[in-house]
Amino acid sequence: MLVGLKEILEMAEEGSYAVPAFNVYNMETVMGIMQAAQEKRAPVILQVYSRLFAQGEARFLAPVILEAAHSASVPVCFHIDHGAGKNEIMRAFRYGCSSVMIDASAQEYEENVALTGEIVQLAAANGLAVEGELGHVGSVNDASMDEFTVPEEARDFVEKTGVAALAVLVGTAHGRYKKPPKLDIQRIADIKAAARIPLVLHGGSGIPDEQIQAAIKAGIRKINFGTDVCYAFLDKVFAVPREIYAIDLFMKEPVAGVSAFAAGKIELLGAAGRA
Ligand SMILES: [Zn+2]
Numbered sequence: 001m002l003v004g005l006k007e008i009l010e011m012a013e014e015g016s017y018a019v020p021a022f023n024v025y026n027m028e029t030v031m032g033i034m035q036a037a038q039e040k041r042a043p044v045i046l047q048v049y050s051r052l053f054a055q056g057e058a059r060f061l062a063p064v065i066l067e068a069a070h071s072a073s074v075p076v077c078f079h080i081d082h083g084a085g086k087n088e089i090m091r092a093f094r095y096g097c098s099s100v101m102i103d104a105s106a107q108e109y110e111e112n113v114a115l116t117g118e119i120v121q122l123a124a125a126n127g128l129a130v131e132g133e134l135g136h137v138g139s140v141n142d143a144s145m146d147e148f149t150v151p152e153e154a155r156d157f158v159e160k161t162g163v164a165a166l167a168v169l170v171g172t173a174h175g176r177y178k179k180p181p182k183l184d185i186q187r188i189a190d191i192k193a194a195a196r197i198p199l200v201l202h203g204g205s206g207i208p209d210e211q212i213q214a215a216i217k218a219g220i221r222k223i224n225f226g227t228d229v230c231y232a233f234l235d236k237v238f239a240v241p242r243e244i245y246a247i248d249l250f251m252k253e254p255v256a257g258v259s260a261f262a263a264g265k266i267e268l269l270g271a272a273g274r275a
Helices: 005-015 027-040 050-055 057-071 086-094 109-125 151-161 185-195 209-218 227-239 252-268
Strands: 019-023 044-049 076-083 099-102 130-134 165-168 199-201 220-225
Touching (some): 005 076, 005 220, 019 076, 019 227, 019 252, 027 044, 027 057, 027 252, 044 050, 050 076, 050 086, 057 086, 076 086, 086 109, 109 151, 130 151, 151 165, 151 185, 165 185, 185 199, 185 209, 209 220, 227 252
Parallel strands (some): 019 220, 044 076, 076 099, 199 220
């Protein structure tokens, strides 16, 4: 069933686990993840990059995700990832997202507060909750990173904006790590104690398992996997023999690859058997 961000993260908060948030790009990545979520009886978040809302692909992908959510027996949240601005968020509402992220983390603090607070109000009018970001989570290729998220500032940000979940900068980045990241677990616990809402870890692909588990213990309730969904899918695409050309048959292995990857992360995050 289709559920909102608040509901799905409240479940995780009660059970002290994290909900995996998988980026999806096409029908086949949706199919692979849903196969794993159903088999593992796990709540999942299917999220779509903001640029797909800007460029129009989300208009075609959204009905696929909504059908997957409505026909599933486990809770599924449809989320826009790193919503870039009001236009993308308005399209997310129109295309049926059950949850939105606004990412103004690259802007000055006051501007981040103002835009995020405005989106929280717009979303509330649509009955939806919002993920914000404080401390800009960059790419693995960035020369330098922002300062890590400060617990007191996180408390202030949550109070002023009313976000239901907060993405924080605690040592991760987007993309494929050149060497394993080192998360600031104590900082996660401190932010959690100050902000008192579910925290979100971006850049989940390639974080060592024991650090993922420590981060969940400290208060992370949503972990994003984008890059590894791509590799799970594409590694199989490149391995399928060229004689198989009927695209539905060609896609069997890539779908299975995504499913196997998602099943592993569902287990790691403690989300199996929760739905
Ligand atoms: Zn991210």
